[in-house]
Amino acid sequence: MKILTVAIPCYNSEEYMEKCIKSILPVGDEVEILIVDDGSVKDRTPEIADRYEAKYPQIVRAIHQENAGHGGAVNTGARHASGLYYKVVDSDDWVNTKNLAKIVSTMRSLEAEGGVDMLLANFVYDKVGARHKRLMRFNGIFPADQIFSWDDMRHMPQTKYILMHNVFYRTQMLRESGMELPEHTFYVDNIFAFQPLLHVKKLYYMDVNLYHYFIGREDQSVNEKVMISRIDQQIRVNKIMIDVMAGEDFSDKSPKLKKYMLNYLSKIMTVTSIMLILSGTDEALEKKDDIWNYLREKDEKDYSPLRHNIFGVFMNLPGKAGRKISVGAYKLAQKFVGFN
Numbered sequence: 001m002k003i004l005t006v007a008i009p010c011y012n013s014e015e016y017m018e019k020c021i022k023s024i025l026p027v028g029d030e031v032e033i034l035i036v037d038d039g040s041v042k043d044r045t046p047e048i049a050d051r052y053e054a055k056y057p058q059i060v061r062a063i064h065q066e067n068a069g070h071g072g073a074v075n076t077g078a079r080h081a082s083g084l085y086y087k088v089v090d091s092d093d094w095v096n097t098k099n100l101a102k103i104v105s106t107m108r109s110l111e112a113e114g115g116v117d118m119l120l121a122n123f124v125y126d127k128v129g130a131r132h133k134r135l136m137r138f139n140g141i142f143p144a145d146q147i148f149s150w151d152d153m154r155h156m157p158q159t160k161y162i163l164m165h166n167v168f169y170r171t172q173m174l175r176e177s178g179m180e181l182p183e184h185t186f187y188v189d190n191i192f193a194f195q196p197l198l199h200v201k202k203l204y205y206m207d208v209n210l211y212h213y214f215i216g217r218e219d220q221s222v223n224e225k226v227m228i229s230r231i232d233q234q235i236r237v238n239k240i241m242i243d244v245m246a247g248e249d250f251s252d253k254s255p256k257l258k259k260y261m262l263n264y265l266s267k268i269m270t271v272t273s274i275m276l277i278l279s280g281t282d283e284a285l286e287k288k289d290d291i292w293n294y295l296r297e298k299d300e301k302d303y304s305p306l307r308h309n310i311f312g313v314f315m316n317l318p319g320k321a322g323r324k325i326s327v328g329a330y331k332l333a334q335k336f337v338g339f340n
Contacts, residue, residue: 002032004085007077013091014043023094027101033060034077039067071181071188086171099208117173117200123165123211142205150254164189165211187237238272246299273315274330
């Protein structure tokens, strides 16, 4: 049985997908690599996927599907995964090979204790043109090299958050969580790093730098101009996350888990709000009010703490002057909190 399945969603990715694949291959045949070709038609992505499958048949599988977007490719990977654990690595990103090998070895050892639901590592923002790369490290927040629960988590500052980049889920737990990412929608990685947490009971953290998150291309989905053009997709993701919180009473969950998830949702509400403010149209401002009203209607119990925390206050300042302050506060938060 494979210890780990790594899914690589690829859409017209010939320029960078091989760097990603080659960073995983040397770990060996305990890892399954699923190259999910998401309907690529403009370049050699399907050919490259088939070539790696032919050369490494014990490790690589090429899956070709009609275009379903990033979420559809992640769903496909989860359905086809044979590994005990499941990881997504985007085709323009890569991993530290030696540290991935350490993680796979640890996963193998953890099976003697029944395994865990989620394993976490560190990730690096590999931003174009940045001399110093920003490291997202969780030492001092999660106990390292031991199985723990949410109750063992220390305070998670606003500058830290779990993303798709640093999370490994137990495959069976992920399937049982019922998570199905929406197709043809960007920003679904936020749902991936959010919804399954409700089903996570046993965690493990390794203080190793694993994932290199490449950021800064002009056409990248997290570029502000691109985000504004796709704001309806951001709103869709935001509403799904609100629905997740509204549908859970948390009576049997750790208070620390709820606090973390509320903080995460607060960040997403902030990103949605500021992109709508930056759009500058009356329609966009109406959509901003609509998303906050949606939160109040769907999740009244959590509306007040989110609306009246520092992010909620700054995103809802009235008038043109208030919106200028909101933008200024957001720009400042980008430096310290790391929004997009």
